Structure formats: structure tokens, C-alpha cells
Amino acid sequence: MVGELRRIDLGEAERLLYPVIPAFVTSEFNGRVGGMLAAWWTQLxxxxxxxxxxxxxxxxxxxxxxxSRIFALNLLDFKYVDRTPLLGDVSERFYPGKLKVAGFTIVKGDVLGAPIVLEATAALELTLMDIIKTGDHDLFIGEVKAAYAREEFKGLWDLRLYKPLMYLGRTRRPDMVRRVYVAFKDVDVRELEYAPGPLKEYSNLRFKVLEEVEEAVKRLSNVSLEEKLQAIARILESHGLDPGDAEYYLEEVGRRLV
Ligand SMILES: Cc1cc2nc3c(=O)[nH]c(=O)nc-3n(C[C@H](O)[C@H](O)[C@H](O)COP(=O)(O)O)c2cc1C
Structure with a gap:
């Protein structure tokens, strides 16, 4: 135990990361369309x-x-929950045409012609940038070239209308495997000001310090790295910040100036 936290077996710990809205990944190559659910996805x-x-x-x-180096990520409404076994338990390899059997219609995206699920609540069209070997899964990195959404999206999702399919995890073999899906029913929505009250001072300080560091770096473009770092350290000290972070600020400003 750590405080009130009980130790969780690592075989079970994956489920701590849920609920997640799984993406319905679709792609097409040589006239063959396929797709699967993926809970492990994120903006990078x-x-x-x-x-x-x-x-x-x-x-x-x-x-x-x-x-094909092209794919789409589609988000489904909870009303399609009964269709998920074909998307997430059965492979196109052994069940050709499973998306059609599941009752989904595939249309082509406007920008890349990626296969998009007509029934989706939202969809992204992506080009494949890289595949990174990780462990037993590989990380596919895609650049989003187009995005589509139904009326439930009004700049933010309207959670009175948007009921995304969410995944809570699965039970383990040898018992019968069950996957658990959930949807929002009642939601608490609270809008908070960005860095409110006394925090504003700190978020403003960041911009002020970065501006000063940026000016100093531009002004000192011809001096040695050591002198630059000393100048930045002085700026940090004048704001009561740790001068030991000078290198980190120099890197940040370097990225901003690119
Ligand atoms: C909710 C859910 C989430 C899943 N997440 C992933 C995932 O992130 N990555 C993955 O490789 N497989 C994931 N799977 C498993 C694949 O969806 C499943 O193996 C699928 O049948 C593969 O189909 P395919 O062989 O036609 O591509 C998930 C399954 C479900 C039901």
C-alpha cells in the first residue's frame, strides 16, 4: 500500500489507463479495405x-x-457497440469483408481518398510519416491532413449530443473473455479560466522571461555559448528563477527562433 493506493498486479494495470475512446482505424490497399479498433492512440x-x-x-x-501509407481514424457513437466484435476481435485476414458484414459503409475522404466510415461521428485522414518499433506493438505516426465531424462537434464536443463509444478493458483468459464498453450518461462540465487568479502571474512570467531571453539571444548572436548562458542566467536570477535552467531556456528560444 502507498497511502490509500493498493498495489495492482501489472497484468491488470493496463486497465488503469481506461476508459478510452477507441479509434476505428481504416485503410485500403490494392482494393482491399480493412479496419480495426485501437484503444492505444494519441495526439503527438x-x-x-x-x-x-x-x-x-x-x-x-x-x-x-x-x-498504402494512408489511413483514417474514425470515432463511433456508442449506439454501434454491438458491431464492435467484428472490428476488434476478428481479423480481416480470416474474415474478408468484415466491415461490410458489420454494416459499415466506406466512403473516400476528400483530401487523401482515405477510407472513411460513413457512420462515424468524426474522422481524420492521415498520411503515414513513420513506424517506430516499440514492443509487441509498433507506433504508427500519421500526419493529419483533413478532419471531419458531425454536428455534435461545435468547436468542442457537445456532450449532451456526443455519446462516444468508450472502452473500459477486457477480462482475461482462461475464463470467458468479456470486453466492457461504456458511454457517458450524466456529465459534469465545468469551464475553468486558463491559469486563473494568482496563477496568471506565473503564466505571464513565462512569456515575459522568454521574450527577454529571446532578445538577449538575438543581441548576443556573435558571443560564445558560455557568455550567452551567463546572460540568460542573469535574466533568470532577476526574476527570482533558477539560473541553472539557462541551458533549457536557450534550447526553448532556439526552437522558437527556427
Ligand atoms: C476496444 C479495442 C481496442 C483495441 N486496441 C488495439 C490497439 O490499440 N492496437 C492493436 O494493435 N489492436 C487493438 N485491438 C485489437 C484489434 O482491434 C483486433 O485484433 C482486430 O481484430 C484486428 O483486425 P485486423 O486484423 O483486421 O486488422 C483492440 C481491440 C478492441 C476491441
Whole structure:
């Protein structure tokens, strides 16, 4: 025990990361369309707009995305929960045409022609940028080239209308495997001001310090690295910040000046 936290067996700990809205990954190569659910996905960068999804090499979808280098991520409403076994338990490799059997219609995206699920609540079209070997899944990094959403999206999701399919995890063999899906029923929505009250001072300080460091770096473009770091350290000290962070600020400003 750590405080009130009880130790969880690592075989079970994956489920601590849920609920997650799984992405329905779709791709097409040589006239063959396939797709699967993926709970392990996330945005990786604003600029470029990158999203990563972990796909196991044995998935048929793996092969489709690697070959075509184009894919789509679709989000489903909870009302499609009964169709998920075909998407997440059965491979296109052994069940050709499973998306059609599941009752989904595939249309082509406007920008890349990626296979998009007509019934989806939202969809992204991506080009494959890289595949990174991780463990038993590989990280597919895609650049988002187009995005689509139904009326439930009004700049933010309207949670009175949007009822995404969410995944809570599965039970383990040898007992019968059960997957658990959930949806929002009642939600608490609270809008908080960004860095409110006394925190504003700290968020403003960041911009002020960065501006001063940026000016100093531009002004001192011809001096040695050591002198630059000393100048930055002085700026940090003048704001009561740790001068030992000078190198970190120099790196940040370097990225901003690129
Ligand atoms: C809710 C859910 C989430 C899943 N998440 C992933 C995932 O993130 N990565 C992965 O490789 N497989 C994941 N799977 C398993 C694949 O969806 C499943 O193996 C699928 O049948 C592969 O189909 P395919 O061989 O036609 O590509 C998930 C399954 C479910 C039901």
C-alpha cells in the first residue's frame, strides 16, 4: 500500500489507463479495405499535427497502412457497440469483408481518398510519416491532413449530443473473455479560466522571461555559448528563477527562433 493506493498486479494495470475512446482505424490497399479498433492512440504534436497509434504487426490493418501509407481514424457513437466484435476481435485476414458484414459503409475522404466510415461521428485522414518499433506493438505516426465531424462537434464536443463509444478493458483468459464498453450518461462540465487568479502571474512570467531571453539571444548572436548562458542566467536570477535552467531556456528560444 502507498497511502490509500493498493498495489495492482501489472497484468491488470493496463486497465488503469481506461476508459478510452477507441479509434476505428481504416485503410485500403490494392482494393482491399480493412479496419480495426485501437484503444492505444494519441495526439503527438501540434505542428505538424501528428497522431500516433499502436498497431500489432499481426493485424491485417498493419499491412494495409504500411503498404498504402494512408489511413483514417474514425470515432463511433456508442449506439454501434454491438458491431464492435467484428472490428476488434476478428481479423480481416480470416474474415474478408468484415466491415461490410458489420454494416459499415466506406466512403473516400476528400483530401487523401482515405477510407472513411460513413457512420462515424468524426474522422481524420492521415498520411503515414513513420513506424517506430516499440514492443509487441509498433507506433504508427500519421500526419493529419483533413478532419471531419458531425454536428455534435461545435468547436468542442457537445456532450449532451456526443455519446462516444468508450472502452473500459477486457477480462482475461482462461475464463470467458468479456470486453466492457461504456458511454457517458450524466456529465459534469465545468469551464475553468486558463491559469486563473494568482496563477496568471506565473503564466505571464513565462512569456515575459522568454521574450527577454529571446532578445538577449538575438543581441548576443556573435558571443560564445558560455557568455550567452551567463546572460540568460542573469535574466533568470532577476526574476527570482533558477539560473541553472539557462541551458533549457536557450534550447526553448532556439526552437522558437527556427
Ligand atoms: C476496444 C479495442 C481496442 C483495441 N486496441 C488495439 C490497439 O490499440 N492496437 C492493436 O494493435 N489492436 C487493438 N485491438 C485489437 C484489434 O482491434 C483486433 O485484433 C482486430 O481484430 C484486428 O483486425 P485486423 O486484423 O483486421 O486488422 C483492440 C481491440 C478492441 C476491441
Amino acid at each position: 504534436s501540434f505542428k505538424p499535427f501528428l497522431v500516433g497509434v499502436a498497431i500489432a504487426p499481426e493485424r491485417f490493418t498493419y499491412k494495409l497502412v504500411r503498404s
